[in-house]
Structure formats: structure tokens, C-alpha cells
Amino acid sequence: MTDAALSPARLARPSALSFLGYAAGAMILVWALEGAGFSLDKALASGPRLADFLSRAWPPATERLPSLSWKMVETLQIAVAGAALGVVLSVPFALLAARGVLVGPAVNAAVRAVLGFIRAVPDLAWALVFVVAVGLGPFAGMLAIMMDTLGFCARFFADDMENVDKGPAEALEATGAKKLDIAATAIIPAAMPAFVSTSLFGLEKAVRSSTILGLVGAGGIGIELKVGFDLFDYQTAMTVILMIAVVVIAVEQVGAVVRRRIIGVEQ
Numbered sequence: 001m002t003d004a005a006l007s008p009a010r011l012a013r014p015s016a017l018s019f020l021g022y023a024a025g026a027m028i029l030v031w032a033l034e035g036a037g038f039s040l041d042k043a044l045a046s047g048p049r050l051a052d053f054l055s056r057a058w059p060p061a062t063e064r065l066p067s068l069s070w071k072m073v074e075t076l077q078i079a080v081a082g083a084a085l086g087v088v089l090s091v092p093f094a095l096l097a098a099r100g101v102l103v104g105p106a107v108n109a110a111v112r113a114v115l116g117f118i119r120a121v122p123d124l125a126w127a128l129v130f131v132v133a134v135g136l137g138p139f140a141g142m143l144a145i146m147m148d149t150l151g152f153c154a155r156f157f158a159d160d161m162e163n164v165d166k167g168p169a170e171a172l173e174a175t176g177a178k179k180l181d182i183a184a185t186a187i188i189p190a191a192m193p194a195f196v197s198t199s200l201f202g203l204e205k206a207v208r209s210s211t212i213l214g215l216v217g218a219g220g221i222g223i224e225l226k227v228g229f230d231l232f233d234y235q236t237a238m239t240v241i242l243m244i245a246v247v248v249i250a251v252e253q254v255g256a257v258v259r260r261r262i263i264g265v266e267q
Helices: 016-035 040-057 065-097 105-120 123-134 138-162 167-174 179-210 222-230 234-266
Strands: none
Touching: 040 234, 065 105, 065 138, 065 179, 065 222, 065 234, 105 138, 123 138, 138 179, 179 234, 222 234
16 A cells, blocks of 8 residues: 555645635634634733632632522422423424424424524523513522423424334324324334433533523522622632532433433333
């Protein structure tokens, strides 16, 4: 084998159109950095300030650990309840959004547009809406998580149902079975492992989101983080940050184990 065959492939020279695309991308990046106020001087000068914050925040405060733990439990309750309701509501929305399952293309497009709108609204914005609707507290946070999970899971559930093996569904259709029966007995069971995996991702997302909903009065531990920074009580703020990190990482690890078990069973 020649040396030329063994040498790694080189990047192909871009065409004129590709070069214009790269140049446009670079210009957009520069424009975005300028609009975001990027400053190398500020970035370099932030080191001493960050070091000062860490020196004042360490060691974390432990005096309020019991009350903060209850707030963390409330945060998990918001996340689990909101995610569970969102997953349940996602199934009918997904059935209407999935192409070729229950309804025609017009309804599919309309439901997908609604789901796109739900996903486009950030969870903090949903929290503000529900704080106005139902008042301050964890109930508003739970509703915000429910909407966020609905927008996240329904879209993926619909795609999962579209991608299942069509053989069993076509066989049932040939026998004259109704579309709803076909979805319940063939399509949904085939997509169930993907449903569970997506639901676990939705729960992980809900836990991360619920930790900051308190910033707008929607319950959970986020309010403690805000108060800690507002009062320059950086040690308590550091305690809250570490608690959030531990809980989020733990939930992600549990979700990863469950997903591996599901994949192992399916294989």
C-alpha cells in the first residue's frame, strides 16, 4: 500500500458557495458576540472577583441545612408531579401529531404547531403565567413544569410512533381494526421503550428547571438561592448550589441506569 493511501484525508477545498457560507457564518458569530457585549478585558478581569466570591462562599453554610433540605424536597415534588402530568398529557397530543396514526395531515400540522408554541415558551415564562393565574407557590411551578414536559415529550412521542415497525399495524388494518385500536395494541406498545426513555429525559429536564422556578415565585429552592445572593449570604448560596448539583446529578444517574436496563431488555 502506498504512502498516499496511508496518509489521512485532507480537507477538500471549499467551493465558492461553501466559502460564502463560511464567511456568512463567521459574520453572524461576530455580530452575535458584539450584541452579547463580549469583552476580553472583562473576562480576564473576572478572575479576582470570582476568587473573592469563592473565598466568601466557602465553606458552605450548614446552619439552615434542614430547612433548605425541605425546600429541595419541595423542588423534587414540583418536578415529579409536573413531569408525570406532562407525560400523561403528551400521549393524546402525540397521537394527534403523529403522521399516519389517527388523523389526517391537517390535524397533524395544527397539533405540531401548538406543540411548537408550547416548546418555544421558556419554563420561566410559563411559571410567570401560572403565578398570575393561580398565585405564588409550588402549584404554579408544577403547572409550568407540566407544560414544559408536554411540549418536550409529545413531539418525541409522535416521532417514536412514526418510526415503529409498520408490519403489525398494517396486519391489524387488513383485518378491519379501527385506527385507535391499532394504535393501542400495536403502535404504542412498540414505541413504549422509547416513551420511557424520553420520559426519563423529561424528568431530568424537569428537575433542572424546577430548581430555578423559585426565582419568579413558583416554589422550590430557587427562592433560597435568590435570597442568598440578594443578601450577600454567599455561604448559603453555595450550599444551595451544591444541593442542586447533587440532586440533579443523582437523578441523571438513576435515569441513565434505567435507560440501560430498558435497552438491555429490548436487545
